[in-house]
Amino acid sequence: MKRNRTDYVAYIFFALLAATALELLINVAPFIVLVGSAAMIYYGLKRMSKQKGKVLFYGGLVIFILTLLSSFFFLLMVFGALFYMLYLFWEKASKPTKMEIAINEQASNDNREAFVKNTFLGDQQLNHEGFRSDDINIHTGIGTTEIHFENTVLPKGDTIVIIRGFIGSTKLYVPYDAGVSVEHACLFGQTDLFGNHKIGFNQNVKVVNDSYQDAPRRLRIYTSIVAGDIEVMYR
Incomplete structure (x- = not known):
């Protein structure tokens, strides 16, 4: 069966996602930080009605995002997605x-x-x-x-x-x-x-x-x- 462009883009996306997960697992410290920040987000959501819950949630969210951005493969995936969206936009506009x-x-x-x-x-x-x-x-x-x-x-x-x-x-x-x-x-x-x-x-x-x-x-x-x-x- 002939593959279309979307199939190839999906394969590349999931490959980069898997590479990001592998990179974070190999580097123990970022993985521990991710788990800890995810726990902060979870408990913060449970207690959003209180000031402490809001601090936990937003603090955990910032730490989680910054930790992901420290991954080379995650950054590659983000910039690749942005580039692909810009390409689709240009293709449609032209x-x-x-x-x-x-x-x-x-x-x-x-x-x-x-x-x-x-x-x-x-x-x-x-x-x-x-x-x-x-x-x-x-x-x-x-x-x-x-x-x-x-x-x-x-x-x-x-x-x-x-x-x-x-x-x-x-x-x-x-x-x-x-x-x-x-x-x-x-x-x-x-x-x-x-x-x-x-x-x-x-x-x-x-x-x-x-x-x-x-x-x-x-x-x-x-x-x-x-x-x-x-x-x-x-x-």
């Missing part, structure tokens, strides 16, 4: 979140509902039908987000899209035949709105394409992020 917006043009005014999509990390593909498009709210977290409108048959009138993010890159693909207005705000980052480039701090940018005023179907996009890049392009 993958784009993909959203494909599909709007049902036949949705009635009575079926107006607020469409809110929240993503923080990871890959997602969104197909959304049956809602009026003037209440699209998308909240992104950290990483790269791709939002696709190019396959959408927009209803007549204005389609309002509000996108809020934290840190990362946002790419929006819009259809050629739509009038598009983009208003973007960020503390720091780079913008590329239909080829109009800008980079700097505290940006507030508005771009309207040539066909916006006369287009029967229009996208009004409002974006705000703390730090990152935004790119709006035709597809």
Whole structure:
């Protein structure tokens, strides 16, 4: 049977845990201190209602942790776990979140509902039908987000899209035949709105394409992020 990455990480973790236990058993003094501090924690918990119990519990806890930190293999296990979590975080953040917006043009005014999509990390593909498009709210977290409108048959009138993010890159693909207005705000980052480039701090940018005023179907996009890049392009 083929092993996945999680299996190997678990094997390494338990090997380091066993090495830590062996190291503490071989070195008698740290082992005795661990047993003594564990006893202090136990009796402290039994008497937490009294001042003496609190002193025993917290004192034993500090001694227990400091004794574990004196073990080379325990430190290796802790730093390895932190490194692995950071790697998983980076891996998730580097993958784009993909959203494909599909709007049902036949949705009635009575079926107006607020469409809110929240993503923080990871890959997602969104197909959304049956809602009026003037209440699209998308909240992104950290990483790269791709939002696709190019396959959408927009209803007549204005389609309002509000996108809020934290840190990362946002790419929006819009259809050629739509009038598009983009208003973007960020503390720091780079913008590329239909080829109009800008980079700097505290940006507030508005771009309207040539066909916006006369287009029967229009996208009004409002974006705000703390730090990152935004790119709006035709597809």
